[in-house]
Amino acid sequence: xxxxxxxxxxxxxxxxxxxxxxxxxxxxxxxxxxxxxxxxxxxxxxxxxxxxxxxxxxxxxxxxxxxxxxxxxxxxxxxxxxxxxxxxxxxxxxxxxxxxxxxxxxxxxxxxxxxxxxxxxxxxxxxxxxxxxxxxxxxxxxxxxxxxxxxxxxxxxxxxxxxxxxxxxxxxxxx
Amino acid sequence: xxxxxxxxxxxxxxxxxxxxxxxxxxxxxxxxxxxxxxxxxxxxxxxxxxxxxxxxxxxxxxxxxxxxxxxxxxxxxxxxxxxxxxxxxxxxxxxxxxxxxxxxxxxxxxxxxxxxxxxxxxxxxxxxxxxxxxxxxxxxxxxxxxxxxxxxxxxxxxxxxxxxxxxxxxxxxxxxxxxxxxxxxxxxxxxxxxxxxxxxxxxxxxxxxxxxxxxxxxxxxxxxxxxxxxxxxxxxxxxxxxxxxxxxxxxxxxxxxxxxxxxxxxxxxxxxxxxxxxxxxxxxxxxxxxxxxxxxxxxxxxxxxxxxxxxxxxxxxxxxxxxxxxxxxxxxxxxxxxxxxxxxxxxxxxxxxxxxxxxxxxxxxxxxxxxxxxxxxxxxxxxxxxxxxxxxxxxxxxxxxxxxxxxxxxxxxxxxxxxxxxxxxxxxxxxxxxxxxxxxxxxxxxxxxxxxxxxxxxxxxxxxxxxxxxxxxxxxxxxxxxxxxxxxxxxxxxxxxxxxxxxxxxxxxxxxxxxxxxxxxxxxxxxxxxxxxxxxxxxxxxxxxxxxxxxxxxxxxxxxxxxxxxxxxxxxxxxxxxxxxxxxxxxxxxxxxxxxxxxxxxxxxxxxxxxxxxxxxxxxxxxxxxxxxxxxxxxxx
Numbered sequence: 039x040x041x042x043x044x045x046x047x048x049x050x051x052x053x054x055x056x057x058x059x060x061x062x063x064x065x066x067x068x069x070x071x072x073x074x075x076x077x078x079x080x081x082x083x084x085x086x087x088x089x090x091x092x093x094x095x096x097x098x099x100x101x102x103x104x105x106x107x108x109x110x111x112x113x114x115x116x117x118x119x120x121x122x123x124x125x126x127x128x129x130x131x132x133x134x135x136x137x138x139x140x141x142x143x144x145x146x147x148x149x150x151x152x153x154x155x156x157x158x159x160x161x162x163x164x165x166x167x168x169x170x171x172x173x174x175x176x177x178x179x180x181x182x183x184x185x186x187x188x189x190x191x192x193x194x195x196x197x198x199x200x201x202x203x204x205x206x207x208x209x210x211x212x213x
Numbered sequence: 214x215x216x217x218x219x220x221x222x223x224x225x226x227x228x229x230x231x232x233x234x235x236x237x238x239x240x241x242x243x244x245x246x247x248x249x250x251x252x253x254x255x256x257x258x259x260x261x262x263x264x265x266x267x268x269x270x271x272x273x274x275x276x277x278x279x280x281x282x283x284x285x286x287x288x289x290x291x292x293x294x295x296x297x298x299x300x301x302x303x304x305x306x307x308x309x310x311x312x313x314x315x316x317x318x319x320x321x322x323x324x325x326x327x328x329x330x331x332x333x334x335x336x337x338x339x340x341x342x343x344x345x346x347x348x349x350x351x352x353x354x355x356x357x358x359x360x361x362x363x364x365x366x367x368x369x370x371x372x373x374x375x376x377x378x379x380x381x382x383x384x385x386x387x388x389x390x391x392x393x394x395x396x397x398x399x400x401x402x403x404x405x406x407x408x409x410x411x412x413x414x415x416x417x418x419x420x421x422x423x424x425x426x427x428x429x430x431x432x433x434x435x436x437x438x439x440x441x442x443x444x445x446x447x448x449x450x451x452x453x454x455x456x457x458x459x460x461x462x463x464x465x466x467x468x469x470x471x472x473x474x475x476x477x478x479x480x481x482x483x484x485x486x487x488x489x490x491x492x493x494x495x496x497x498x499x500x501x502x503x504x505x506x507x508x509x510x511x512x513x514x515x516x517x518x519x520x521x522x523x524x525x526x527x528x529x530x531x532x533x534x535x536x537x538x539x540x541x542x543x544x545x546x547x548x549x550x551x552x553x554x555x556x557x558x559x560x561x562x563x564x565x566x567x568x569x570x571x572x573x574x575x576x577x578x579x580x581x582x583x584x585x586x587x588x589x590x591x592x593x594x595x596x597x598x599x600x601x602x603x604x605x606x607x608x609x610x611x612x613x614x615x616x617x618x619x620x621x622x623x624x625x626x627x628x629x630x631x632x633x634x635x636x637x638x639x640x641x642x643x644x645x646x647x648x649x650x651x652x653x654x655x656x657x658x659x660x661x662x663x664x665x666x667x668x669x670x671x672x673x674x675x676x677x678x679x680x681x682x683x684x685x686x687x688x689x690x691x692x693x694x695x696x697x698x699x700x701x702x703x704x705x706x707x708x709x710x711x712x713x714x715x716x717x718x719x720x721x722x723x724x725x726x727x728x729x730x731x732x733x734x735x736x737x738x739x740x741x742x743x744x745x746x747x748x749x750x751x752x753x754x755x756x757x758x759x760x761x762x763x764x765x766x767x768x769x770x771x772x773x774x775x776x777x778x779x780x781x782x783x784x785x786x787x788x789x790x791x792x793x794x795x796x797x798x799x800x801x802x803x804x805x806x807x808x809x810x811x812x813x814x815x816x817x818x819x820x821x822x823x824x825x826x827x828x829x830x831x832x833x834x835x836x837x838x839x840x841x842x843x844x845x846x847x848x849x850x
Contacts, residue, residue, distance in 0.1 A: 045543045
């Protein structure tokens with residue numbers, strides 16, 4: 039009995055080790071699952087970012103049609119990489135709105151001039167407050183939102199060419 | 214050339230660690246004393262080579278060498294020099310190199326200074342130390358090379374996370390790492406003693422100063438880290454039970470238990486198996502801490518690299534070292550004779566109670582920290598936050614404080630319950646008086662118990678000096694008194710902060726006053742300021758209390774590389790607490806958000822922490838002086 043007890047610490051450690059090791063190698067660990075999927079957008083109202091383009095409110099996502107919500111910034115390099123895919127989505131008839139994070143009007147105007155402008159509305163989120171409310175931790179991030187304002191999909195990081203089809207499908211399904 | 218020289222130094226150090234391990238093994242297994250004798254110098258040179266590699270990495274950062282990948286990713290030529298310096302370890306590779314440098318230097322220090330241990334046990338200890346170092350050299354060389362070049366070289370670096378651009382960062386990791394690594398020495402001593410079946414008072418005496426050093430640095434590191442988070446993160450709190458905070462708290466709890474049990478072993482020859490076990494557990498907690506921070510398995514504000522491959526490497530090291538030591542423990546400890554026994558009512562009994570309570574708290578923190586990982590493997594995502602830890606660990610910590618108050622008033626071996634009761638009358642009286650007085654300002658259950666016990670512990674901790682000749686009282690007794698008193702001071706600060714903090718969130722125009730606690734705070738105006746690599750909006754606040762006026766300047770800071778904004782809090786420290794101010798966002802109509810806290814006696818938390826560490830230092834000096842005197846006496850006898 040005494041002998042057995044001496045091996046107990048090793049057994050406990052082995053158990054802990056197995057759990058931690060399995061946690062490390064489980065593939066799901068690498069994808070951050072969003073807490074927002076399946077939930078309605080939080081209420082927000084953001085002022086317009088650039089002249090001639092309206093700002094963004096959560097109400098505009100509850101008008102019966104699915105839309106994309108893209109979180110971006112002019113200082114964000116992956117956002118530049120993502121821009122062509124957004125233009126393609128726009129060309130395929132997907133309506134896209136945006137929230138610009140910690141940015142200024144001239145910088146955003148320059149960004150849109152250089153990389154194209156797929157957006158119908160752009161809200162300015164100077165303090166990242168709406169971004170935080172959305173559960174978004176970085177730029178770029180994109181949400182597929184159905185006609186009732188419910189988030190059906192969240193894409194963390196830039197949209198790659200291979201993601202475009204999947205997003206179009208998600209938008210179709212959200213109808 | 215500097216990067217290549219650094220890499221070469223690292224390879225040589227790794228090779229010497231391998232040599233050190235082989236020589237120690239041959240020395241012990243074959244009884245070759247000539248081979249064993251060479252282990253010491255090899256350990257010293259190995260430590261120096263690691264130090265050289267670290268120095269060269271710092272030089273690369275200081276020089277902003279943009280052909281080195283690590284520098285590009287973590288530095289920027291426009292950064293203030295202090296943060297270039299600290300940037301060397303403000304990242305994964307650099308911090309691992311710092312870790313192995315301290316490990317190597319600690320091994321070298323053991324080789325130079327350790328004279329009291331039998332030569333065989335010392336050789337085994339240095340062999341164990343080389344084994345640990347070898348794993349980390351392999352980790353650096355094969356999976357985290359800090360000297361990797363970038364071809365072509367970058368024009369400039371990406372910068373350092375602005376949250377890390379603070380003097381706190383420059384000193385926090387090295388302090389904490391010295392603590393972590395100090396525990397590796399205790400671990401090596403334990404393994405060495407098991408290998409040579411030499412677990413006894415002599416071994417405990419040799420191990421004790423190393424545990425003390427590790428514990429002092431851990432205490433300082435945690436105290437500084439807590440204060441750093443408090444003023445830099447701008448959220449007004451000082452402890453969040455973040456996984457990375459827990460990663461440093463767990464080794465501290467284990468080291469505190471070890472510190473007390475090693476004393477029982479050194480002076481009374483009791484608790485042999487338990488002390489060895491604690492030495493293994495304490496270092497395991499350091500390793501688990503490193504693993505948690507480095508693997509990206511837990512999400513935390515502090516975690517660096519999300520990299521499963523590196524996580525797997527550290528996990529493998531963890532399995533070899535901890536699993537190996539626990540197996541050695543199980544196989545060998547049966548052959549170690551039990552030490553002397555003692556009555557439950559005795560100083561030893563009190564120390565056992567202290568150890569058990571510390572272990573329970575350690576268990577709670579460990580379970581709370583690992584539970585999200587366990588839950589995730591069953592497909593549930595959750596996080597365990599302050600409510601769990603406060604509720605589960607709080608009451609036990611208070612019980613521990615009660616034991617702390619009584620323990621030092623007990624005699625070794627055996628004590629009389631009635632006499633003990635007489636001795637603790639005064640602390641109990643202080644506790645009750647505080648408890649009754651506090652009923653009038655009811656602060657909530659835990660803070661009430663905390664403040665009352667803090668009063669009792671403060672009285673009890675100085676009681677061992679009562680009626681003693683203060684000049685002839687040994688230094689380590691003063692150390693204990695001060696450390697225990699420091700716990701009472703910290704506890705009072707924590708309880709006072711959680712009970713009496715006042716918080717106000719307002720949006721004000723210039724000239725509009727806001728009230729918090731005893732202060733009236735007026736926003737005088739906002740003006741732009743420019744720093745070395747940031748620009749900021751700075752508020753000028755006038756805080757008035759009674760007749761006195763103070764100016765505070767909290768900032769909203771913007772960094773260009775990488776683009777981020779941070780809140781720089783402004784803190785006014787007065788005798789009875791701190792006024793903590795944070796500038797928030799403008800609302801676009803001329804009003805600014807202000808977050809104001811009045812935190813009575815919050816500074817006691819860190820002042821207590823410094824006292825605890827100071828107590829540790831006095832104990833250490835006291836022990837070393839006594840041993841030196843004993844050695845001199847032995848020489849003359």
